Amino acid sequence: MGVCDLPSCEQPPNEGNDSEGASDGYAVPIDALVECDAVATQRTGLSPAELIALGTLRGAGPAMSQTAVRRRKIDDMLNTLADKKIEKRQRMESGIHGATLIDFVMKMEERVAAFRTQQLEMQE
Structure with a gap:
């Protein structure tokens, strides 16, 4: 589900960040949703997990330009x-x-x- 710029996306090891995801109110921790640890886009410089967190802040729906x-x-x-x-x-x-x-x-x-x-x- 994550966005990857690298040709091969490898699964990151699950480091037991379940406590972080549970405190945010997510059913699945954010780190589990991300398929690779590459930078999502070069323009933002944010990781996929950070982009997912920003995307869920609005709550209402997808933001449109x-x-x-x-x-x-x-x-x-x-x-x-x-x-x-x-x-x-x-x-x-x-x-x-x-x-x-x-x-x-x-x-x-x-x-x-x-x-x-x-x-x-x-x-x-």
């Missing part, structure tokens, strides 16, 4: 806009006042055709 939060908000906004666009198209196709969009277009074409025939009759 500002970039991830921003991307999720943008995705939610785009999904909302897409849903509204679909709803609008469905309302237009089904017709709000009883007439469908196709019926409306056909009536407009009939009016235009009637107007043109009337114009032609007046010219003759």
